[in-house]
Amino acid sequence: MDAIFEDFKNAYLNGDGYLLSRTLLPIDPPSQPDRLRAFQRSTNHAAVRNDFKYRILYDNASPIKLPADEGNAWVEIYYFYWKAVGEILSAEAGTKTKGKWSTVYETWKELMNQLIRGYNNCNFEAWTVPCLYVSGKYLRVFAIKADEENLNNPDASTNYGDDMNTEAEKNEKLEDAARVLNRVFQLCLSDRAPLEESRKWGIYNIINLLFKTYFKLNSISLSKNILNAIQAYRGDMPSLEAFPTAHQVTFKYYVGVICFLEENYVEAEKHLTEAWKLCYQKSTRNKELILTYLIPCHLLTTHTLPTRALLEPYPRLQQLFLPLSRCIKTGDLQGFDAALVAGEDEFVKRRIYLTLERGRDIALRNLLRRVFVAGGFEEPKDTNTAPLRRTRVPVAEFGAAISIGSKETMENDEVECLLANMIYKNLMKGYIARERGIVVLSKGGAFPGTNV
Amino acid sequence: MYSHAPWAQQPPPIPPAPGTAGSYSPYQGTTTPPQHFASACTDMSITAPAYHTVQVRQSFNQAPMAYAPYVHQQPPPPPATSPEEPKKKMTWPEPVRDYVRRSFDPNNLYADVDRSDMEKKLKQTISTATDNHTIDTIDWASLPLPQQMIRTERTRLSWQRESVNMHLNGNGHNDLSTSKKRKSQDIRGGDDENSSSTSTPPWRNTNSRNGLEDRVSFQSPAKDRFEKHQQPFQEDKASKFQKNLEKRQRRFDGGYKSTYKQSPSPEPTSGPVVGTCQVLEKKYFRLTSAPIPSQVRPESILRQTLELLKKKWKKEGNYSYICDQFKSMRQDLTVQRIKNDFTITVYEIHARIALEKGDLGEYNQCQTQLRALYAQIPGGNPVEFKAYRILYFIHTSNRTALNDMLADLTTAEKEAQAIKHALDVRSALALGNYHRFFRLYLDVPNMGAYLMDMFVVRERLAALSNMCRAYKPDVSLRFITEELGFESDADAAQFIYDYNGQTLLEEREEGIRVLTGKAGATFEAAKAAAFKKVDIKGQI
Structure with a gap:
């Protein structure tokens, strides 16, 4: 108990929010491997509130004097922390059999409620917001654990609906946690204190937690509400650049992915690129995550593929993207399809399958371009002008190229359909003259952006 | 000893400002202080931290609240200190005092607006005015009262609110019906979700029980009885007070949970209902409370119902009747938690009929259920309906759901004819291959053509x-x-x-x-x- 309240005092003396937040960690710090157990044993149910009150409020030797309401709010917070620690220790020890993580979750939620109350009613200052980060982070963790536990023993929760709602029951606690986090978000957003001492400085951390939760809940659309809310408050908010870089990177990453999933690849690329640039150099895992979405983005927006050097440090990304890249470069359609099938599970898991699938267009473009280049040049009319490529290509030639490798030949109509797509998407310039069975390609840049 | 007076151990939520402690001494040790003081002080304590509430409240809890109903509405004196800077003395101009007085006038109170919310709003209004130095320029006489502001805010918020329950409950505050506690709780629930200014108090959480609070529960039956006894004599306003009183009590004695437990409002039943109804047909009616067994048909009856409905559908083809009947069947299955091949059959048939009539809303409800059912129990026609599901998501351009769908399919399923067809449709569209798409359109298995149309x-x-x-x-x-x-x-x-x-x-x-x-x-x-x-x- 002493260790924790020693930290508490120091944090208060120095206004060190992060130190303060560490007193609410539900895990042992590496330096004190037995801190939680010691804390849990240092008092008992009968004495706990008085003990804490004494340390926080009535300790004459203490250099800090808290106002009574603020102090009492902390007593309550630590009281629930103490209870939660007890539950966590017993849950981890596995002494109880049923619903142990649910209890942990509910107790931890009480702690959060007390914290929120502290901000609303007891004048907690803004420097203490890291406590919200820590408690919010673990609220989510405990909710997930509680849901996992409930998965095995679904009890008869009341359901007056017409149909069973299996999805919601599966994530009951996590959805509840999302609601609590949303309150914390509102708590930060609506703080009217001047910016220097505003809780708004905690907002992006909480938003990131919310995004993370919504992604897990598969209700990504809810993230939109958050984005709209901060958009509405943007006049009163510090600009994103002023926040800690860690908050910025995560936020931009999530916004990028949200845009990505909405097929807004231009926006997605913007946000992901910013996240990429700001990301801590040694944080390989985060950079890998960013690239997972940035690479497919690039493929669609600029039709470019990642270089080997870029992928060098990320073996997993190499595995994901290299086979596809190779096929796209060489215009190997069959190889591309095979690679897509081979990686399907991974791609689907990361929600990039539907985007990567569109890379086939680029593969096809590269194949058609090869046909065009292989067609050579027109007979020069006179020696002075630069040689012109043969711009009238029979549909059958393209058809042959597309059919190479696959056992069956594609009908001409379908080949034309693919060509029409290329033209429509502006990957190829020209037109199809159906009656004559030829494609007339543009003399200046038949395949835009590829130097031919 | 602890269990006898748990509130004595609990810190008062709003203790006095430091440095003013001396002024409470007159009340120390008093067992029954003047009640109007007790309520007024408690209610105003957020606005005016200078009020001395600690001892008062403690004794208040020990004492019976006999006189309480008649005095609580006393307009509290305007706050004597600025809420932001408790040390600085300042007197409020008369218009502000009047505004505060009007805010707490019993005639202006709304039952659905919490006093604490009101106080917070009031405090916010006044402190904003002070900070902006507009306190003398604001027309306090025409400014909406805090409770009005809160109502306006709520109305605005309620547009975004998913649940209509809050509305339903919020309007019935006048009747002292048995479900009163539920209602007040629901109102708070609405607040908690939507406004940052309310915090969720510990009693909201009915699940977290611990030894300590269990031990104090014997306190509440007496209180409960007392309240019930009081109710018939109380006027409308008194009920509001009663509510406040209860709420405050919960806040302090931690006995909320036990009070709640004994409330006569419908309790969550421990298991699913077992129906006893023997009538085959039943009109669909959306449940708002626990189902009554005599109005729920057991599975054996439902099976006969299904046969009847199949015949009727073939003969009459009256979709609105059929849809209604199927909905009530689904409801009966759900409340009884019947999950077996029969459940699947009901949903499949309803889904097919809805599909045929182009009723996508019903169809979607059915397919969502079917998805969950297929995952849990064998039987039915998962291939057929998973194929529909893919086509449905193509129709709604729901990329996220399509992605999830792909994630859920097994390799064997991907090879199954109907699903393969649907996946081919998807990929043809993704690649813009209309040639292939329209070939697939002309050759759809099962009822997929209804969706593709x-x-x-x-x-x-x-x-x-x-x-x-x-x-x-x-x-x-x-x-x-x-x-x-x-x-x-x-x-x-x-x-x-x-x-x-x-x-x-x-x-x-x-x-x-x-x-x-x-x-x-x-x-x-x-x-x-x-x-x-x-x-x-x-x-x-």
């Missing part, structure tokens, strides 16, 4: 835009008919005509030509419009 028009527009850009100078109408899966040249021509393409049709010796080279952006706008809105909840 819903998006075939927009895909035709897309393909047509595409062809108009790519083909020059023209193509034969026959080609369009074949490529876009029309039944006849006439249908194709009609389609072009419908989308303002009449000038593009030209009759020549060799047949009708479509002047694709001249089409320009004829179909682009229609295409964009067709893709823009997908009527998901297209119920009939």
